[in-house]
Amino acid sequence: MFLTACLLNANSLSAQTQNTDNLYKKTLSEVLKDIQTRFKVQIKYSEPQVKDKWVNYADWRFRADVDETLANVLTPLDMKVNKEKTGVYKLKEYEYYRWEVQDGWAYLDGLASKYHDKASWEKRKDSIKPQLYQALQLSPLPAKPNSKPIITLKRVFDGYSVENIALEILPGVWINGSLYKPLNTKGKIPFVLSPDGHWEKQRYRADCQIRCATIARMGAMAFSYDLFAWGESMLQFKYEDHRRSLAQTVQTLGGIRILDYFTSLKETDTNRVGISGGSGAGSHSILMTAMDARIKLSAPVVAMSSYFYGGCPCESGMPIHQCGGGTDNVELAAMAAPRPQLLVSDGSDWTAHTPEHDFPYLQKMYGYYGAENKVENVHLPTEKHDFGINKRIALYDFLIKNFKLNGAAVKDKAGKYDESKVTIEKENALYVFGDKGEKLPKNAVMGFENLEKLFPQSKTK
Structure with missing residues (x-):
């Protein structure tokens, strides 16, 4: 035992003697092996890591x-470990967006200590809102292209129609839906922005089509649209461009341009404009509602959390959470008050604890306006991270209640929602620019490096 210890010390001394830069370096692989041997633990990792x-x-x-020891070794490398069970760890990149639950709650409590009534909250809110535009490099807003929307032929189904629309939000850049x-x-028709999150097949998914068609069959327009470098936007940009900071700016501008267009239509009821998206599109819904008063109702689904900031740069790539000296997604959601807001949460993701802390905070904030009944939480503890039937039902109920939609049009004789009359279209039927992008305008911006030129102040990668 003594001899082994001496040999280890001798090896370390030898390494230090040979280390001419006085940094006493070892490869991470060597150090992880040393940790496993010394502490008798297992650390899972791959060689590329x-x-x-x-x-x-x-x-x-x-x-x-x-x-x-693991924290001392990994923190300077922007890495961490997740403990899978006693004695077993898994190496991961540092997840800036994922906090411990108690840390998120404590931070939200600290934010809440900055205000105590409607007047102090309004002052706080008024300071955050312009900073959001600045953080997103949207102050001032870029000039709006003077082009007409590109609209495909209308398809008519049972109680609703579908037409694909592309809006030019920057010269040569479109948002498609x-x-x-x-x-x-x-009379006037309510309008619901329906951004799509990070699920496979984007807005072409069956559940996305079902949700939007059902909203239409109840009497409202629903515009299902792609996030940046997602869906049909990938004709102009690569999939990996979605995971760049500027993605958050472009898709926020897209939401603003969608509002510009649809609120300008004579048929739109501008007093009944809502937004509802799930997952990353839920984060987008929270941000859009905080920034734009034209949105009168919001329903972020499996998104809002005080200890999760979104696992994608499209949710947290720009410094929006540094606004107001620091904020989080729950405080941003509070900026919707007293407009109706529905939070849908589940038991398997970062919304699992919504009823315990985050929702009571929002009830308190709505209470400043005497509007506690305007914010609701439907918690589904046995469900997972999706936009499944029960989450859609929660949204339908909320829209019927607040936008006075015709629920009877989508229910059977027993009073249950019936989505069977929705026609699920093939993916290419929802394209604006043709099956192979052949209808993409000639002035289209191609590639992220050319997009960056439209934001000279951008230093994103």
């Missing part, structure tokens, strides 16, 4: 506690 990574002052980072519209309506 540790390749070409070095730990300065490696032996000096060890402590008596394995967790403290499909408008689901009720048939045989009278």
